[in-house]
Amino acid sequence: MFVFRKGYLVVSSFKRYGVALAGVVFHLMIGGVYAWSVFTKPIVRETGWRESSVAFAFSLAIFFLGMSAAFMGQLVEKFGPSTVGTISSIFYGTGIALTGLAIHNRQLWLLYLAYGVIGGLGLGSGYVTPVSTIVRWFPDKRGLATGLAIMGFGFAALLTGPVALRLILTIGLVRTFYALGLFYFTVMIIAAQFIKKPHPHELPTVIAQNAARISLTNQEMTASQAVRTRWFACLWFMFFINITTGIGLVSVASPMAQNMTTMTPATAAVMVGIIGLFNGFGRLAWATLSDYIGRPLTYSLIFVLDVVMLLILIIFKQPFIFALALCLLMSCYGAGFSVIPAYLGDVFSTKELGAIHGYVLTAWAAAGMVGPLLLSWTHQVLHNYYVTLVAFIIIDLLAMIVSLRIQKGFVTHHLTESA
Missing domain, CATH: 1.20.1250.20 (MFS general substrate transporter like domains)
Structure with a gap:
């Protein structure tokens, strides 16, 4: 046996x-x-x-x-x-x-x-x-x-x-x-x-026992129920801001580096390849980290790092520091994609996670239009990237506040449940 x-x-x-x-x-x-x-x-x-x-x-x-x-x-x-x-x-x-x-x-x-x-x-x-x-x-x-x-x-x-x-x-x-x-x-x-x-019997017993808790909200929601909650609205907004910042920066990474630093076109091309690696590895690294510190804290840290790195892009003109900041920003951009499915599963359970994940991906469609257009339009009108970077800092701060409120909300919810 x-x-x-x-x-x-x-x-x-x-x-x-x-x-x-x-x-x-x-x-x-x-x-x-x-x-x-x-x-x-x-x-x-x-x-x-x-x-x-x-x-x-x-x-x-x-x-x-x-x-x-x-x-x-x-x-x-x-x-x-x-x-x-x-x-x-x-x-x-x-x-x-x-x-x-x-x-x-x-x-x-x-x-x-x-x-x-x-x-x-x-x-x-x-x-x-x-x-x-x-x-x-x-x-x-x-x-x-x-x-x-x-x-x-x-x-x-x-x-x-x-x-x-x-x-x-x-x-x-x-x-x-x-x-x-x-x-x-x-x-x-x-x-x-x-x-x-x-099937229920296909998961090893130890793993099934570790997954006994349904969700952070202790509710198993359908997709139609989930999209009506404030949790979903907050997660959609956070995901949208994360992609707007990331996809906007990646669309102009090379010309922006040349414009704001002394970086040559050849060096900028190499930098673009490197930030692509950070985009890919960031998806795995941040998602794995979230298993240990939780998805709410992970998303909050993503926006904290975004704000700090955006400030560095504005303040520092040295090519190496500029490139390093962009690399970390791209790791946060990739992290948004990999952490959000697990976050949705944590909040709403995995009952209809495919549908819920599909709904939140509409933020990708919207951000794909907003981010690049915002950067290209402001650069065309103002002939610099500083105003857009400041705008990105402001919206990332808003997203960070929302993320911290969600994090606090889950703590309060569990304290209430325990009482």
């Missing part, structure tokens, strides 16, 4: 790490969207389109990612992650392949439909597919689990970029999209079949 039980525990542990691995692979595929800048100039040369027109396809894809995630999150709860993952593989693979057709036929509207709309729908459904499922498999290590999966999304550009450049040189731009579309579809549809929710 003991041997059987020991073997059962090994199988259960192996299965949950297998689900996590499948989730990482899945996010590595859809995270290729961050390598769009690699394709921008080749597409411009091939078609004659303006660079801004080509770049808009990426913004459109991110917008549809955020907006579709809310709907797709509900489908994860209703039909299961494998089904939604399969849908994602079809949409994303088709969108990438049709992008090649749009370039071949030189039809800009088809580029927006293929990459922006169809690909964006694939991104939205693919992003929510593994995250909530992995949280359910790792109730004892929610932060670590989501950090691993979402780190895959952050690091994907480092893999896709060099591969895409090699393919463009060997088989041409159009065929590169055809090949990537087929590759993404094949890998994603296989990985999706391994991403399944755990």
Whole structure:
């Protein structure tokens, strides 16, 4: 009996790490969207389109990612992650392949439909597919689990970029999209079949006992109940501010460093690559830290660090200090993505976490428009970045206050429950 039980525990542990691995692979595929800048100039040369027109396809894809995630999150709860993952593989693979057709036929509207709309729908459904499922498999290590999966999304550009450049040189731009579309579809549809929710008996007993507490609020909420709470509104606002700051800075990191310091274009290009690593590793590091100190305190620390580093960007002109501050800011940007799913699970339980996570991702769609536009507009009008950095400090301070109030609210709630 003991041997059987020991073997059962090994199988259960192996299965949950297998689900996590499948989730990482899945996010590595859809995270290729961050390598769009690699394709921008080749597409411009091939078609004659303006660079801004080509770049808009990426913004459109991110917008549809955020907006579709809310709907797709509900489908994860209703039909299961494998089904939604399969849908994602079809949409994303088709969108990438049709992008090649749009370039071949030189039809800009088809580029927006293929990459922006169809690909964006694939991104939205693919992003929510593994995250909530992995949280359910790792109730004892929610932060670590989501950090691993979402780190895959952050690091994907480092893999896709060099591969895409090699393919463009060997088989041409159009065929590169055809090949990537087929590759993404094949890998994603296989990985999706391994991403399944755990049955109650599939979690080792010790882990199930560690996850006995339903949530920080001691309530198990549905998605429709969760979105009506002040907790959700506060978390949405915090997530929105975090992304607005991060995505705004990453969109102008190179020119801002050259403008505000003595950094050369070559050095700035190296810095951009390094901050990408901090973005990826920050997702895992902060999420893992949150398992030990709790999600409320982690999010508060993220905004504290944001404010301090933004002040350093304004005050210090030395390239090394400026670059270091940007790197830490990018780690906070990545942290927002990896910590929020576990935070939502802590507050509302994992009953309908996929749907709740999908709803909060609408903040990504909004911030993706606000952050870059705010920076580009203020720089165009005022010819400097200082006013926008001050604006970012103000909104991060507001988010920090909200985060501290949430943290205090949970402490008060538990004291009341104990009494």
